[in-house]
Amino acid sequence: MSKKKLLIAGIGGIGGFFGGLLAKDYYDSNDVDIFFLARGRNLLKIKESGLRINENDLELVIKPNLVSDKVSDFGIVDYILMCTKTYDLEETLIQLLPSINDNTIIIPLQNGVDSHDKIAKQLPKNSIAKGCVYLVSRLEEPGLIIKNGNIHSLFFGMDNGGNEKLQWLQDAFLNANIKSVVSEDINKITWEKFIFLASIATATAYFDSNIGGILNSKEKYNMLINLINEVTDLAISKQINIDKNQQKVVLEKLKSLPSDATTSMHSDFRNRKNKTELESLTGYVVAEGKQNRINIETFNNMYKVLKKAPNELYNT
Ligand SMILES: NC(=O)C1=CN([C@@H]2O[C@H](COP(=O)(O)OP(=O)(O)OC[C@H]3O[C@@H](n4cnc5c(N)ncnc54)[C@H](OP(=O)(O)O)[C@@H]3O)[C@@H](O)[C@H]2O)C=CC1
Ligand SMILES: CC(C)(CO)C(=O)C(=O)O
Numbered sequence: 001m002s003k004k005k006l007l008i009a010g011i012g013g014i015g016g017f018f019g020g021l022l023a024k025d026y027y028d029s030n031d032v033d034i035f036f037l038a039r040g041r042n043l044l045k046i047k048e049s050g051l052r053i054n055e056n057d058l059e060l061v062i063k064p065n066l067v068s069d070k071v072s073d074f075g076i077v078d079y080i081l082m083c084t085k086t087y088d089l090e091e092t093l094i095q096l097l098p099s100i101n102d103n104t105i106i107i108p109l110q111n112g113v114d115s116h117d118k119i120a121k122q123l124p125k126n127s128i129a130k131g132c133v134y135l136v137s138r139l140e141e142p143g144l145i146i147k148n149g150n151i152h153s154l155f156f157g158m159d160n161g162g163n164e165k166l167q168w169l170q171d172a173f174l175n176a177n178i179k180s181v182v183s184e185d186i187n188k189i190t191w192e193k194f195i196f197l198a199s200i201a202t203a204t205a206y207f208d209s210n211i212g213g214i215l216n217s218k219e220k221y222n223m224l225i226n227l228i229n230e231v232t233d234l235a236i237s238k239q240i241n242i243d244k245n246q247q248k249v250v251l252e253k254l255k256s257l258p259s260d261a262t263t264s265m266h267s268d269f270r271n272r273k274n275k276t277e278l279e280s281l282t283g284y285v286v287a288e289g290k291q292n293r294i295n296i297e298t299f300n301n302m303y304k305v306l307k308k309a310p311n312e313l314y315n316t
Helices: 013-026 040-049 086-099 113-124 163-177 186-207 211-215 218-237 246-255 266-270 279-289 299-307
Strands: 004-011 033-039 051-055 058-062 067-069 079-082 104-110 131-141 144-157 181-182
Touching: 004 013, 004 086, 004 163, 013 033, 013 051, 013 058, 013 079, 013 131, 013 144, 013 163, 040 051, 040 246, 079 086, 086 113, 104 113, 104 131, 104 163, 113 218, 131 186, 144 163, 144 186, 144 218, 163 181, 186 211, 186 218, 186 246, 186 279, 186 299, 211 218, 218 246, 218 279, 218 299, 279 299
Parallel strands: 004 033, 004 079, 033 067, 051 144, 079 104, 144 181
Antiparallel strands: 051 058, 131 144
16 A cells, blocks of 8 residues: 655644644654645744644654645645645645645645635545644744643544545544544534634634633623624524534533633734734624624624734734
C-alpha cells in the first residue's frame, strides 16, 4: 500500500495543535506522511527549530515530515485539513490545486457553516467533509502554540454517507491521541457548534469580555441568550435538525471552557488584526436572517458596531 499523505493547511491555533499531534505520532512512519502548509515567520521558525506546543506548562517540540509554503513540494495528497481562518479559505484552495486530484478528501475544521459549500463550488468532483473543533489554542508567536484548558475535540463527517472514506482518518486521529468522532449527523453537529460560537464570539467581541465576564454579568448574559435564540431560529428556519432548546446546550459547553478564555474572533479583535471572521460568523447570521425573515435584531445591532475597525472599537 502506498504511503498516505495528510496535509494540514494553516499552522496556527487549531492546525498547529492537531497537526502537531499527528506529526508527533507519525514522525518516521513508513505508512503516513504529515505535511504542514505554513508561511512567513511561522514557516521559518518551524523549519529552523520545530513547532512547540505548550499545554499546561508541558512543552512538546515537533518536527513534521515536511513544512513548506511551496505546494509543489507536497505532490498529490490524500487528505487536507483546512485550518486557516475562513477569510483565507478560497485563496488557500487555489494555491493548493496542484496537490489535489479527484481522490483528495478535504475536511474544513474552521468555524462557520459555509466552508463546505465554498470548497464544493471550487472542487465539485471531490469528496468534501464537514467538521468542527472545540479547543482554545493560539499561535502565540512564530513556531509556538499555546493551548489553554483541558478540552479538545474534533468532529467530522460527510452529509451523504461516505463516512467509510473517513475511517482511515479517524484511525489516524485516534492513534495520535486526538479526541475525534466521525459523525453520521455532521450537519447537526456543525450547526450546534455554530449556534454556540456565533453567539459567544459576537458577545465576547462586542463587550470586549472573556467568557466568564459574559456569564457573570446579568446584562451581558441576557444579551447572549437573545443571540442564542436568534441563531437557533435561523437554524430551524433552514430545517436543521436541532433541539429547540439550544440555550441549555450552549451554556453547558460554555461551562466546560476556562472562564478566563475567550473566542478566537475576540482575540483577533483584541490583537487589532486587520482581518477577522466577523463576516462568516455574525455577518452570516445577519445576512441569512434577513433572507429567511428571522428576527436577528441583537445580531444586527452588534454587527453594526463590530464592523468598525478594532482600533476604533476598543480604546485600550
Ligand atoms: N484557535 C482556536 O482555539 C479555535 C479556532 N477555531 C477556528 O479555526 C479556524 C482557524 O483558527 P486559528 O487556528 O485560530 O487561526 P490562526 O490565525 O491561528 O491560524 C491560521 C494560520 O493559517 C495561516 N495561513 C493562512 N493562509 C495560508 C496560506 N495560504 N498558506 C500558509 N499558511 C496560511 C495563517 O498565516 P498568517 O498568520 O500569515 O495569516 C495562520 O498561521 C478559524 O475558523 C477559527 O474560527 C475553532 C475552534 C477553536
Ligand atoms: C469558543 C471556542 C474556543 C471553542 O472551541 C472556539 O471555537 C473559538 O474560539 O473559535
